[in-house]
Amino acid sequence: METLFPPEIQALKEECERYAQEELAPLAEKLGEIDDVPTELRDSLGRSGLYRHIFPEEYGGYGTSAVKICVAREALAGVYGPADTTLAMQGLGGYPIVLKGNEEQKKKYLPRIASGELLSTFCLTEPEAGSDVSNLQTSAERKNGKFVINGRKRFISNGFSADVAVLFARTPEGGARSISAFILEKGMKGFNVAHRIPLMASHDIVEFEFKDLEVPEENLLGQVGDGYKLSMHTLDLMRMSVGAAAVGMGKRALKEAIAYSKKRVQFGSPISSFQGVSFKLAEMATDIETARCVVYLAAAKKDKGDPQASLYSSMAKMQGTEAAFRCIDQAVQIHGGVGVVKGSPVERLYREIRPLRIYEGTTEIQKLIIASHLLKG
Ligand SMILES: Cc1cc2nc3c(=O)[nH]c(=O)nc-3n(C[C@H](O)[C@H](O)[C@H](O)COP(=O)(O)OP(=O)(O)OC[C@H]3O[C@@H](n4cnc5c(N)ncnc54)[C@H](O)[C@@H]3O)c2cc1C
Known part of the structure; x- marks a missing residue:
């Protein structure tokens, strides 16, 4: 996929991965399981500047870009789910104001959502x-x-x-x-x-x-009377990025599974030497990389204003979340009993991925949308 990224996107990807590893991972370790957005996470995400990729330049952003939102969510989600959720919610709460806000509303709210001063x-x-x-x-x-x-x-x-x-x-x-x-x-x-x-x-x-x-x-x-369309247009920007977040989680699970399979010895050999395990790794990698392709295709279509963006966005959401779920499930299997011990990375991912197949339209609803596009021709 990186082969297709222009230098600007590749640079953002590296910046996001560096932020996720150097700042977010230690914070995740410290904060653990949470049911709110603690100040430290709030401040860290605000400082990262990542919300700014959702908003136009005149309102404190760097310009709205679906591809950049996907790059950021992919990097964050595998490291700390709540950080990814917070980034997504700044888009879901802020983007309706970009689309339909009057000048006063845009000036009042958008720069403060883009900077992270306000959570939406x-x-x-x-x-x-x-x-x-x-x-x-x-x-x-x-x-x-x-x-x-x-x-x-x-x-x-x-x-x-x-x-x-x-x-x-x-x-x-x-x-x-x-x-x-x-x-x-x-x-x-x-x-x-x-x-x-x-x-x-x-x-x-x-x-x-x-x-x-x-x-x-x-x-x-x-x-x-503008509300229904506004909600759908907002979801159109953010929906494929749910697929990107899922891909980030799936990639992390694959990484954990590869590392574990090389060090875990059974029957006198690392389990990675058994075809039953290595084939799983091959399938997981292919599943996730295929999902990644449709995620970035959908995002590129959205940024270009392609009328098919909405169709591809549903495909990206469905394929990304379903592939990641399969991949994480296999990663748990490769870890054996260790995979279901509370606190292990794959156990956490197994719980974190599940809601992504439901929110912003369930997989079944994505199928309805895709089918209706196909049948309309
Ligand atoms: C973690 C999480 C975060 C969320 N965050 C937000 C948020 O910030 N803001 C917000 O507004 N909402 C949010 N939601 C709500 C989410 O978008 C809904 O849960 C989702 O759209 C499904 O609605 P429901 O839960 O009522 O399920 P239901 O609509 O009751 O669906 C139940 C089942 O029936 C299936 N089904 C329903 N209709 C059809 C059909 N026509 N054909 C085939 N199958 C069908 C569904 O696919 C599902 O399997 C969140 C949900 C979760 C789980």
Whole structure:
């Protein structure tokens, strides 16, 4: 894959890998399993400058680039899952403002999200609206120059630590199917974490409850009714990068499996000398490298404005997460009993990869999207 990277992308890849190894790995060791975004992680990611690849230059970024976001996520995810999640959430919470924010909103929020001063999140999913997001029920009704929001949002990543959120809610004034987007700020009255959700792997994730949350009209993003398309366009930028993060995790598992298979001796030989093990390594490497190709193809298409980017983005998300899951499972197998001991890198990866096959559209939903592109011709 590197053969196809221009020098600028190769340099970023090396910079990200250096950051991940030299700064993030010791931090991961120190912080361990977490369910929020500790200040040290927040500060470190902010200093790394990696969020800036999500945002335009005029608002504190280096220019939005799907390829660069993928390079960064691939490097971070294999080293520390929560760092990767935080990078992704800056995109999911910040990019809707790039797409639909007015000048005032962009100036107010984007430079601070790009620098890491503010952490952002994206509130779309509800208890009764997961894959079927168009069924969301949270409502926003205009009263006395404000929008009054009532409802719940479930599985919101970085919801505990985020300072700002983009929320999608039904707006009856725009018609029965109208969904609009709003910028929320921590501390607004009625914007409450209902409870944190304990996950199988490190993740800051919550359910929100909104009770008569009053949002000023100036926090409406775009026009009433713009919300549904805005959520989909935001996911279009970030979806292939879930595949990139998965590839990063799969590559780490492969590296661990190779090292272990060379040092573990059974029947008088390193287990890597048994074809049953070495063939596994060959399949894992091929699976992951194939996934990487479609991830970067999708990202390059997105950066070029190719109309097929959305199709390839779904392929990249599905192939990246499924291949990484297979690869990590085999890495655990190669480690034998050691692979399921809590705290070993492959055991952690086995838990961390699982949600990636679910969030930002499950594998089944990616298949629906891919099939609908194919059938439309
Ligand atoms: C770790 C994690 C982080 C998340 N972070 C966020 C976040 O920050 N913000 C946010 O808004 N959301 C977030 N989500 C929510 C996530 O996007 C949803 O969980 C996901 O879209 C699936 O919705 P659901 O859980 O309600 O499952 P459901 O939609 O109930 O699906 C259950 C099963 O049915 C299948 N299914 C559903 N419909 C179909 C169909 N038409 N055809 C075939 N199969 C189907 C699904 O593939 C799945 O296997 C997160 C979820 C997780 C697990």
